[in-house]
Structures are given as C-alpha cells and as structure tokens.
Amino acid sequence: MGRLMGGVGPAGRELPRPQGTVILLWILGLLLWVVTAAAVVVLAVVVKVAEPEFWVGVGVGVLAMALLGALAIGVAAIAKYTFSTAVSAKLMERALRDNLQKAAVAQPVSDLAGASHEEVVSLLSEIMENTLLDDTEKAAKCQLAKKHRQHALRREIEALIKAGKYRDAHERLEEFRLRYAADGQQVNEMETQLSEALRQHEQTEISHVTEQVQRYMGLGLWERGIEMARSLAEQFPENPEAARLPETVRMEQDANRRQDQQRLYREIEHLVARKHWRQALRAAETLLENHPDSPEAHALRPKFEELSTNAAIAERKEWEARISEHIKTGRHREAYDLAVELMQKYPDSPQAAEIRHGLDQLKARAGIAAEG
Numbered sequence: 001m002g003r004l005m006g007g008v009g010p011a012g013r014e015l016p017r018p019q020g021t022v023i024l025l026w027i028l029g030l031l032l033w034v035v036t037a038a039a040v041v042v043l044a045v046v047v048k049v050a051e052p053e054f055w056v057g058v059g060v061g062v063l064a065m066a067l068l069g070a071l072a073i074g075v076a077a078i079a080k081y082t083f084s085t086a087v088s089a090k091l092m093e094r095a096l097r098d099n100l101q102k103a104a105v106a107q108p109v110s111d112l113a114g115a116s117h118e119e120v121v122s123l124l125s126e127i128m129e130n131t132l133l134d135d136t137e138k139a140a141k142c143q144l145a146k147k148h149r150q151h152a153l154r155r156e157i158e159a160l161i162k163a164g165k166y167r168d169a170h171e172r173l174e175e176f177r178l179r180y181a182a183d184g185q186q187v188n189e190m191e192t193q194l195s196e197a198l199r200q201h202e203q204t205e206i207s208h209v210t211e212q213v214q215r216y217m218g219l220g221l222w223e224r225g226i227e228m229a230r231s232l233a234e235q236f237p238e239n240p241e242a243a244r245l246p247e248t249v250r251m252e253q254d255a256n257r258r259q260d261q262q263r264l265y266r267e268i269e270h271l272v273a274r275k276h277w278r279q280a281l282r283a284a285e286t287l288l289e290n291h292p293d294s295p296e297a298h299a300l301r302p303k304f305e306e307l308s309t310n311a312a313i314a315e316r317k318e319w320e321a322r323i324s325e326h327i328k329t330g331r332h333r334e335a336y337d338l339a340v341e342l343m344q345k346y347p348d349s350p351q352a353a354e355i356r357h358g359l360d361q362l363k364a365r366a367g368i369a370a371e372g
Contacts, residue, residue: 261297
C-alpha cells in the first residue's frame with residue numbers, strides 16, 4: 001500500500017495522491033498534542049499560585065488543542081482509508097478485466113444471460129465508479145442515461161417506420177409515451193411521422209392491389225379478383241376506395257356475364273339462320289351449362305330438342321357424304337368403318353337402314369370377307 005500511496009504503479013497514477021496531505025495532518029495533530037503537553041508542564045512549573053479561573057481557562061485550552069490534534073489525525077486517517085479503498089477497487093477492476101480477456105479466447109461469451117465479457121467488465125466498472133460519486137453527480141449521470149435511452153428509443157421507432165414495420169413502431173411509440181410523457185413534442189412529431197407513413201403505405205397498397213384485381217378481371221379470374229378485393233377491404237376498412245372494390249368487381253362480373261349470355265344467344269341465332277346446326281348446338285350447350293338461370297337459357301330450352309335433332313341430321317348427312325367420298329376414291333375399308341360407326345351411333349336413322357342393305361357389298365369391296 002506504500003507504493004500506491006506514493007503514486008507508484010498504474011493505479012496510483014490514475015487517482016489523486018493524498019500522501020503529502022496525510023503526512024501534514026499527522027504532523028499537525030502530533031505537534032498540537034506535543035505543544036499542549038509542553039505548555040501544561042511549563043505552566044505547572046512556572047506558575048506557583050493562581051486563581052481557579054486561570055486553571056479553568058488552561059484546562060479548556062488544553063482540551064481544545066487536544067481535540068484539534070485528534071481531528072487532524074482523524075482526517076488524515078479518513079483520507080488514507082478512502083484512497084486505499086479506491087485503489088483496491090481499481091486493482092480489482094483491472095484484475096477482473098485481465099482475467100476475463102484471457103478467458104474470452106476460449107469462451108468469447110459469458111454465462112451471464114448471454115452478455116459478453118466486455119459488457120460484464122463495463123458493468124462492473126460502472127458500478128465501481130458509481131460508488132465514488134456523490135448524490136449530485138449520480139443524479140446528473142442518471143439524467144444523462146435517461147436522455148440517452150430516450151434518444152435511442154426514438155431512433156428505433158424511426159427506423160421501424162422507415163422499414164415499414166408499422167405495428168412494431170406503434171407499440172414502441174406507446175412505450176415511449178408511457179416512459180416520457182412529459183416530452184409531448186417528441187411524441188407528437190413521431191405520431192405525425194407514423195401517420196404520414198401509414199397514409200402513404202395505404203395509398204400505395206390500394207393502388208397496387210386495384211391494378212392486380214383489374215388484371216384478374218381482364219383474364220376472367222373473377223373469384224381470385226373478388227378474393228383480393230375483400231382482403232384489401234378488410235385491411236383498410238375505413239378507406240372508401242378499398243371498401244367499394246369488392247362490389248365493383250361483382251358488378252363488373254355481372255356485366256361481363258350478361259354480355260357473355262347475350263353474345264352466345266346472338267351467335268346461336270346466327271348459326272341457326274345459316275343452318276349450321278352442329279355449331280349452333282355446341283353454342284347452346286355452352287350457354288345452358290355456364291348460364292343456366294339466364295333469360296337466354298330459359299328462351300333456348302324449348303328449342304333445344306329441335307336444335308339437337310337438326311344437328312344430328314346434319315351430322316348423319318355429313319357422315320354419309322364422307323362414306324360416299326371414300327367409296328368413290330376406292331378407300332372401301334375406311335368407308336366400311338365409318339358405316340359401322342354410323343349404324344352404332346344412329347341405329348334407327350334412315351342412313352343406317354340404307355347402309356344395312358349395301359353393307360355386305362361394301363364389306364366385300366373392303367376385303368373383309370376374304371380376311372375372314
């Protein structure tokens with residue numbers, strides 16, 4: 001401890017050295033005691049007779065000098081003890097830092113709730129330093145730390161807003177409001193910033209989803225478009241544009257459906273007028289399947305049987321023409337296969353009856369009898 005008191009070594013250089021002050025206080029205290037004792041002896045030898053009041057004054061003076069000497073020695077002892085305590089704290093901090101730095105090579109993270117060794121050393125150092133601060137310094141340091149935490153929380157909120165994490169930003173803003181209710185200006189500024197970011201995000205999201213819904217409608221993917229529109233309305237229930245979008249999609253779908261129904265019905269009428277029965281039948285089947293409850297479907301049903309009959313007649317005539325063409329070109333086997341297929345599909349038709357009369361002859365021409 002003598003080395004430390006003399007300021008030799010790293011710890012002594014970091015702290016004020018009270019060695020001279022301590023020595024002076026010790027000398028002053030001892031000198032006061034010696035002078036007091038010498039004065040008492042001299043007075044006892046020189047003064048033979050004196051009044052009682054004289055000796056009372058001498059006693060008071062001796063007591064005062066003795067107390068002053070004791071006070072000087074006590075202050076010296078307190079200064080020495082305070083300095084020794086501070087030096088011990090510094091030595092303990094330095095030793096702990098050195099040991100932890102050596103251990104960090106093999107284990108870079110401590111077991112103290114996942115804190116690093118550097119964080120542990122820093123925390124212990126702060127605790128040791130705080131023990132040497134008076135109340136005013138501690139209050140100032142606490143206020144400074146509070147300001148630092150406040151600024152750090154504001155930076156975090158602004159970073160969350162910038163990153164588009166609005167829910168997290170709102171939660172942290174509420175935390176800021178509770179912790180620093182007195183600083184209403186900062187709360188208002190961040191609320192304005194968050195509201196503006198939410199407004200811009202809302203407009204951007206509505207515009208993007210609306211464009212996507214329009215693309216789905218253009219492709220005829222009405223269910224997908226309605227699904228996206230409903231999701232947008234649920235996300236922004238207070239926005240009129242988002243709330244109207246599902247109904248807009250349904251209205252567009254109904255209008256498209258009506259156009260499709262009318263187009264198919266006009267197409268059927270045009271095909272019937274030109275006696276394209278088979279194409280008219282396919283269009284009629286599409287109309288009845290896709291729009292069974294439409295006015296056009298109700299108008300078409302009474303005519304559907306006649307349309308089917310005419311389509312079948314047209315198909316048989318076309319079949320018959322193909323058979324005749326194969327016979328003329330000498331493709332008797334193909335003609336025979338078509339004839340058999342026609343009789344199987346339309347066994348009661350006039351064409352089937354006519355084919356049966358000449359089937360043996362057609363079979364012979366096809367060479368089927370010889371193969372048998």
